[in-house]
Amino acid sequence: MKDALGELPGYALRRASDKMLAKLSNSLANLDLRRTEATMLVQVQTNPDITPSALGEMLEVKRANMVPLVAKLEGLGYITRIPINGRSFGLRLTELGVQTADRVRSIMLDHEQDLMARIPKAHREHLLPALTALWRS
Amino acid sequence: MKDALGELPGYALRRASDKMLAKLSNSLANLDLRRTEATMLVQVQTNPDITPSALGEMLEVKRANMVPLVAKLEGLGYITRIPINGRSFGLRLTELGVQTADRVRSIMLDHEQDLMARIPKAHREHLLPALTALWRS
DNA sequence: TATTGTTATACTCTATAACTATA
DNA sequence: TATAGTTATAGAGTATAACAATA
Numbered sequence: 001m002k003d004a005l006g007e008l009p010g011y012a013l014r015r016a017s018d019k020m021l022a023k024l025s026n027s028l029a030n031l032d033l034r035r036t037e038a039t040m041l042v043q044v045q046t047n048p049d050i051t052p053s054a055l056g057e058m059l060e061v062k063r064a065n066m067v068p069l070v071a072k073l074e075g076l077g078y079i080t081r082i083p084i085n086g087r088s089f090g091l092r093l094t095e096l097g098v099q100t101a102d103r104v105r106s107i108m109l110d111h112e113q114d115l116m117a118r119i120p121k122a123h124r125e126h127l128l129p130a131l132t133a134l135w136r137s
Numbered sequence: 138m139k140d141a142l143g144e145l146p147g148y149a150l151r152r153a154s155d156k157m158l159a160k161l162s163n164s165l166a167n168l169d170l171r172r173t174e175a176t177m178l179v180q181v182q183t184n185p186d187i188t189p190s191a192l193g194e195m196l197e198v199k200r201a202n203m204v205p206l207v208a209k210l211e212g213l214g215y216i217t218r219i220p221i222n223g224r225s226f227g228l229r230l231t232e233l234g235v236q237t238a239d240r241v242r243s244i245m246l247d248h249e250q251d252l253m254a255r256i257p258k259a260h261r262e263h264l265l266p267a268l269t270a271l272w273r274s
Numbered sequence: 275t276a277t278t279g280t281t282a283t284a285c286t287c288t289a290t291a292a293c294t295a296t297a
Numbered sequence: 298t299a300t301a302g303t304t305a306t307a308g309a310g311t312a313t314a315a316c317a318a319t320a
Contacts, residue, residue: 001191004183005176008245009265010157010252016271017154018197020147034286039142046141053301054138060155065288067303087296088301108145115147118274119267126263128146130256134153137255171309190278202311204280224278224319 013134020115027107031100036061037069041078041093041101042108049082049090073097150271157252164244168237173198174206178215178230178238179245186219186227210234 005011021035028038036059043055050058056066070091073079078097081089093101116124142148158172165175173196180192187195193203207228210216215234218226230238253261 001187001195002183003195004179005245007265008249009268010161010245010249012265012268012272013150013154013252014158016268017150019272021151024147036287042141046139050138051301058138058140061287062289063302064290064304070302085297085301087294108142108147112145112147115150115271119270123263123267123270126260127267128144128149130260130264130267131146131149131153133256133260134252135149135156173310188278198310199312200279201281201313207279222278222320224317226279 020111023114024108024111027111028104031103031107033100033104037073038104038108040069040073041097041104044079044091045093045098045101048092049084051084051088051090053088055091157248160251161245161248164248165241168240168244170237170241174210175241175245177206177210178234178241181216181228182230182235182238185229186221188221188225188227190225192228 025035028035031038033041039059040055043058044050047055052066052070053063055061056063061069070079070081074081076096077094078100079091080094082092083089116127119127162172165172168175170178176196177192180195181187184192189203189207190200192198193200198206207216207218211218213233214231215237216228217231219229220226253264256264
């Protein structure tokens with residue numbers, strides 16, 4: 001059973017991403033959070049009073065799909081809505097939200113360290129620049 | 138609007154993968170094939186008489202979900218089923234399937250070249266080894 | 275007994291269109 | 298007129314359980 005695509009960087013990119021993503025999702029399940037929800041907490045912490053629309057744009061999540069995500073995090077008491085004007089509002093972490101965001105950060109940093117540790121030293125420092133070039137080009 | 142995660146390799150890995158995947162899917166749409174279906178054609182070409190179960194294992198697609206995929210490719214006249222024994226069968230490309238698999242390969246190779254071209258030369262040769270280490274570790 | 279193909283089903287994620295209220 | 302939030306809905310992709318036929 002021969003893999004016709006195993007040597008293609010693009011194919012390896014997806015396989016590597018899927019594998020690491022599954023690992024991270026598994027770790028975040030300890031906090032009962034999906035990846036996107038966990039990421040939202042961290043990004044709201046860094047960008048207080050960001051609107052759901054702007055946050056969705058950052059995460060490439062359509063604003064219609066942000067609604068249930070924001071509602072869940074609000075329901076859990078992790079974020080609150082701060083009115084900006086009559087039609088929009090900013091998101092801010094609650095005290096509990098800050099604690100949870102810190103736990104998310106810790107899980108994510110562990111994950112990043114584990115990821116880098118899997119890469120042979122000679123290639124390690126090249127990964128981020130290569131991926132960034134792909135992502136932002 | 139600050140990205141709290143932009144410098145993390147794991148995060149960049151997913152963003153790069155998503156972006157390249159979308160590009161590839163878009164190119165394959167010219168053949169009216171999804172990524173998984175296109176990949177199936179190439180893998181069947183390399184592994185004639187592979188069973189749906191074995192192929193699903195290779196692609197990490199559950200065998201229950203292989204059923205409609207195999208049915209579609211058979212319905213398009215790209216593959217045929219060769220009985221192996223009373224309960225299983227191997228997949229083989231038809232003449233038309235070979236032609237289509239060749240076009241898929243061509244699209245995928247273009248995609249890979251485009252991908253590599255986006256990466257600064259200094260980092261290029263490090264990408265595949267790094268990703269392979271992540272994927273297969 | 276274990277495996278292959280299959281059916282049915284449910285859940286997540288994502289995409290689109292349309293509505294409302296406000297800017 | 299354009300934008301933010303919302304609702305409803307549809308389409309992928311994926312996961313699980315159960316069954317029949319066969320190894």
